[in-house]
Amino acid sequence: MEAATQEALKKLFESKLNKAMRLYLDTCAHCGLCVEACHVYQAMPETKYTPVGRAEVVRKLFKRYFKMQGKIAPWLGEVIELDDKSVNMAYEAAFSCTGCRRCVTVCPFGIDTQQVMNIAKLLLIGAEKQPQILAMLSDMSIAKGETWKETANDYIAALNNLAPEVEALAPTPPGRPAIPIDVENANVLYVGLSGKHSIVPAAAILNAASENWTISHFEAVNFAAWLGDGEKQRLIAKRIIMEAERLKVKEVAVVECGTATRVLKFMTGSHPFRIVSIVELIARYIEQGRIKVKPGTISGTLTYHDPCQLGRNGGVMEEPRYIIGKLTDKFVELTPNKEANWCCGGGGGLISLGEHEFRMKTGKVKVDQMRASKADTICTACENCHTQLTELNEHYGLGMKVESLTNLVAHALTGFGA
């Protein structure tokens, strides 16, 4: 590696050293408590797949370049140099971590491996070794923020084509389109994904609640969060924030996507509007009697997978259970669940990266949990988890049905006209 690159990487590293990072990098006691907490390690018991093993790649670079110890007695902490080898190690560490933060809850100091991995990811960007797919998808999202007006008409036409599907689930309130767009002063701005499965059920629920809502021109997904590019992450989120400001909405409801929800809700500062997950909104509608669901639309037993970014990292754990309680009385929990739930293995952008073999291997703990639940259907509230669970179900021949919570609700809507 050239000296200039090394210098540039050191600068990038330094730019990440906020209070939390310094504490994380200085304090790990190498106690090993986090080792068993990682689903990747559970499936592939190698040191490089332990949370502490991952963080050590970054920590050893930190010691080498930012601590006296690494200069006086490098062998004490087995420091490493910034070179091609360590950059490869950083790749393996960062992109085998789904950022589920299960390890954070187990570590006696709460060291956040996902955050530490963001340093590794930034170094990869600096060394131009970042995963190109995520970089490309991020750039496309940002470009969409600039060119959306050019494609708006096509988008609106496509939305109109979905009207019959929405109306098959719930009637549209009089005088409104089935999928409204660009509605100023709407109560709710709903941000979906590109597939209609992320739009139709949500639209039906919002219409059933007679909500004054509007749909976003953008996808909620934030590829740059997985890429570890803070600036791009901000730009992608900003498109939606600006849209909400432009339309002066009261609330932004984010599609079932854990990462998008976490980024928008917690990482964009404060706004004159609220940001919630669609799951929270649905729970509220049911609670307020604005929508009604009929029980018994799901055959057999149902279980729920807590998406890490929504549950442990986003605090939405009771709402899905409340909703499910209205849908069925044959609900069984996965063990463990809520904040201790195992990651499905699809987070951290691994779905977008492909990584099928790795994901199937590391989803093993989840599969064991699914099997043990003996449930007929598993539902979740995250697009990534849904994809991963579907693939795990097929790969391991579990014979379960994999569902999205919003979709289950949309198909159980009843008693219209609140």
Added chain:
Amino acid sequence: MDPQAVSAASQAVVHTGFALFLDKLYYFIMVPLVYISVIVMIVGIVAKIVSIVRAPIPAFSLKTYPAKKRPFLAALGDTFGMPMIRKEKPLFWFFLMMFHIGIFFLFFGHLDLFPGVNLMPPESRHMIGAGAVGLSVTIPTFYFLFRRFKGQERHISVPSDYLLLLLLLFIFLLGDMISWGNSWTANGFVMTKADFKNYFGILKSFSFVDPRTVLHGSHYHFVVLHVFLAELFMMILPFTKIVHTFFSLPLNLLRRR
């Protein structure tokens, strides 16, 4: 036999050559280096804390859910109760608790040696715990060390982890020896708590008197070694993972609020 007589006799010998060098070295360790190491420790910790306080605050909350109603109390609970360790590895938790509570008492045990401080009755010949505190840190240290020789603990350990534990082990074993060994000799306590109080009095008064004038007894070497290793520990403290002493609470606050 009067122990004072023995040590007075040994003192009467005039040292030359290597013995003289040792005398000087021992003096350096027992007096000036105590001050130096305390200063290094304090300056090091302050510098470290300042570097962290001055670093930018994270742009968003790093907490995990469910959110606690009283984040500060929750962080205190995490810090001093280590509930996750108790759940995941009860034996490890037991030793950690024993160790850290022991460290706490050790601190006060040493504080008690300063003249004027009487946490134990002044007439007591023992430090706080009468040797039990020493054991309560020594036994866990053996456990901490041995567990690093197998499984993933071995792979995630770096040389400094072992060296730190070895350092502690030697400090503790020497401490145990000083506090216990004395009572096993035929002449009982050769260096009593009162003698150590005199030594701490020298330190407190900055009189720079040779501690040999108050610490009689032929195992003075072990006392010097105990003090030297403890000084090493203090001097490296701000630069090792022992900074968790200061950072455990702020770290747990990060995940709670």
